[in-house]
Amino acid sequence: MKVLLAMSGGVDSSAAALVLREQGHDVVGVTMRLWGGESDTGCCSVSDVDDARRVAQQVGIDHLVFNFSEEFNEHVVEPYVASHVQGTTPNPCIECNRHLKFDKLIERGRALGFEAVATGHHARVVDVDGVLRLARGADAAKDQSYVVHMLSAEDLAYTLFPVGHMQKSEVRELATSGGLRTAAKPDSQDVCFIGSTIGRAGFLEPRLTFNAATVVDGTGEQVGEVPAVELVTLGQRRGLGLGGGDKRYVVAVDVPARRVVVGDESELFISHTTVRTLSWPYGTDIQFVLDQEILVQGSAHGERHAGRVSIDGDTLVIAWSRPTRRISPGQTVVFYDATDTVVLGGGIVSE
């Protein structure tokens, strides 16, 4: 099969190249250049492209670089900044997977005559009663089904995850035995377009206007202040100018009013969560989800919490089985079946 493999220059996609070759596929590796600016972390640096190209040469496949920096800026960076302006907490990795790693890559793959695209994500495609579904990767600690949950059955039919059935240790062993220079490369961390030296605040500063805000307690009395309300996150404890005293957490952020409310940790626990912008990859079988207790994951590698969902127009309400810590608006929740294996859908928390 003719396969277009996305190669970030990391160990997973490097090993994926070996697996696909082993399986006898005709593979072309492609590094997607996403972030045009400076960064010292994550993908897209010249040295990562060098790694991807060298691995492709070692494995014996062609390697190309596609420039998607305009699309990345439009679909990932600009919404990331806009989200902070609104005081919500974005997940740029998910938007990148949605719009770039899959939409653009699949579109390119189809246009250029490939029979499948592949990535090094730790996730699996499984057949459930004749329908292709996304499932967690075999290595629970490295599972990435959360960040690729939006893939439809049609996308999944065109997508391969060559290392999804492997443990990370097996991936590294394979890369080592193949003599690949990426074998011991650390996993990527954090947001790829934000350098570790400038950080989130340093990245956002030239791109939006920070507004100072008052920090108040539940009675409305001012107890502190922050220089940038846009950088405050629900559940945050530090950097609020509170001085000593009891532990207090951010329980509400009101950007237009320039106001942050702090309170007791117990105030962060709620019984219901509203979700919008649903990714419901499997179309009509939503009923299947409504009739059972499911598991909900609210961050990459985060804990799962049980709940039941109901649909109200184009929003969905999760009724938690027991009070659950609030998830920041803007964050993505992904629904899994009761065995915590198969992805049912997902969406973005609205409140």
Add this chain to the structure above:
Amino acid sequence: MAESTATLREYVYLDHAATSPLRAEARSAMEPYGDVLYANPSGSHRFAREARRVIDEARDVVAASIGCKPGEVIFTSGGTEGANTAVLGATRRTGGIAVCGSTEHHAVLHCVEHVGGTVVPVTAAGSIDPDVMRAHLADMNNVAVVSVMAVNNETGAISDLEHISHAVRRQAADAIFHTDAVQAACWIDLHQLWPFVDVLTLSAHKFGGPKGMGIMVIREGKHVEPLILGGGQERDRRSGTHNVAGIVGTSVALDVTQSQRAKEVVRLGALRDQLLAGLTSRISCATATLAHGAGTAGTAHVCLENLESESLLYLLDEANVCVSAASACASGAMEPSHVLEAMGISRGRIKGSLRFSLGHTTTESDIAVAIEATVAAAARLGATVS
């Protein structure tokens, strides 16, 4: 020899503006200097003197191909070194301003930007209007260097160096006038350019010489600071041990280019016209970037509006047709072309730009194959074709 010719024939190579295959004459002339005549020409023994003679002869050949004096020829490591030396060397000498056009190669443009110089806009045809250059220079004092490329590397647009030179002489009499003639060597008689400039730079591999070699010609009495200091080779203007084989290959390739140029321009110009006519008549979204008959004989630059160069290049590569789009960045990704942007071409057209560049190995069948492959690739990506 036979093997590499076979390889060349399997592929349609229309990327001569990126690099042109080493000419057979250059290859055989270079051969003895690898392991037999290995001496350093700066030495004093007989082997060194022999190497020195070879370089002196090569310098005479180069001077004759350009119409300059042998003492005005400096051998460099390539076009980029020449451009850097001209721009940075001139500004370091006087502390003055550097000026260039907006479609210059990055080897010039990045130097001018590096020293905080002035970038002059080009016309929609992709070249500098001498009156615009005059107006810019009239507003400036202490101009150290003006750099205008003879031929644009992406579009093949030709500069009117004669009239730009008049503007420079009138408004900035003390400035060094440099031309990056890297893309001109195969298409324009260098004797017709040299009289108008103070510094002319070339890259050997663009005219069938070896990579890693260049020529910088600097007019007697004009000076720029050297960028590379050391043993004082090239009359203290460019230190570093001479690359004897490279210098020999360069001189032979330039000599062959010079003697074949007139008939190659006619032959390849006709093929270029065929290529442009084929592409623009059969692909509905394809337009030629320059007006008919403009530009050098070697470049066919087209924009396939709303298609993606990256996809076109992939499909052409798959069909064994080697062409290029804009310049690549450090990662190898295609960057939107600053040249086409400076010409005011729309984003949609820039995105689908392709450069076919012809050279000494190009045949009529190459052109026919390239047309068919490009039509097929465009159709595949959704364009209307006939």
